[in-house]
Amino acid sequence: MTTQQQVAVITGAGSGMGRATSIKLAELGYRLVLVDFNEQFGEETLALVKEKGAEAIFVKANVAESADVQNYVNQAVETFGRIDVFFNNAGIIQKPYLFADIPDSEFDRIFAVNTKGVFLGMKYVIKVMEKQGSGVIINTASTAGVKPEHSLGVYSASKHAVVSLTKSAAMEYAKTGVRINAICPGGVATNLVAGFEQTIKETGNVPEIQFPRIGYMADPNQIASVVAFMASPGASYMTGSIVVVDGGLTL
Structure with missing residues (x-):
């Protein structure tokens, strides 16, 4: 099947x-x-991909809500008939607190999106892919999923959970034609990271921030290229892999 026929949910x-x-x-x-909680941003991305000639739809969703997840999965199947690639990417960053100061509400907020959102996406997309006998899931974990980050204990735990969910599902579905891997970015220049400075001001806690050894933050396009490879036939023998793309941050 050529990529022109393949369907990706992001x-x-x-x-x-x-x-x-x-x-x-x-x-x-x-x-x-295209799936996002922010309708304006989602529609902007929709316009950008259509400029590239892509057939595409946007579905607004809260990934922590089972009904919303089932809806975007159903919309994908109803519109295009299948799901070949699932980039299970939505996530949020924790406000930096020392461990004993983390509010209960912050724990619930982070785990709802970063862990439950990934779990629900996998749960419903796997059912579609298993029926097809093929498919690729790429979860977004983080370098914080392989190495704890100072003042980000809950965020780190949520991303460690993504790593574990990835490996567990990959093990269970390895013989079905469904490949499940995770990517662990670190030091990426995104709006999420840019807004982190404001959250530092809000909590008054300054974490021990490390910088990629390569000397600069990744452009999101550099991460996108890795995701595209992991979705491709070139990565056909990869499942349960946790791929760190961090410019040497965790070295």
Whole structure:
């Protein structure tokens, strides 16, 4: 099957790595289902991928709500008939607190999107892919999912959970034709990271911030290129892989 016939669903498509990957896959000929909680940003990405000639739709969703997740999965199947690639990417950053100062509400907020959102996406997309006998899921974890980050204990835990969910599902569905991997970016120049400075001011806690050894923050397009490879036949022997793309941040 050529990429012109393949369908990709991307959550968090309204900005950052989600938008960059949407545009990259549009250039490769995928048909796209763009998912985001922010309707304005999602519609902007929709316009950008259509400029590339892609067939695409936008679906507004809160990835932490089961009904919303089922809706975007159903919309994908109803519109395009299948799901070949799922970039399970939506996520949020924790406000930086020392561990004992983390509000209960902050724990609930982070885990709802970063962990439950990934779980629900996998749960419903796997059912579609298993029926097809093929498909690729790429979850967005983080370098914080392989190495704890100072003042980001809950965020780190949520991303460690994504790594574990990825490996568990990959193990269970390895023989079905469904490949499930995760990407662990670190130091990416996105709006999410740019807004982190404001959250530092809000909490008054300054975390120990590390910088990529390569000397600069990644452009979201650099991450998108890795995602596109992981979605391609070139990565056909990869499942349960946790791919760190961090410019040497975790070294």
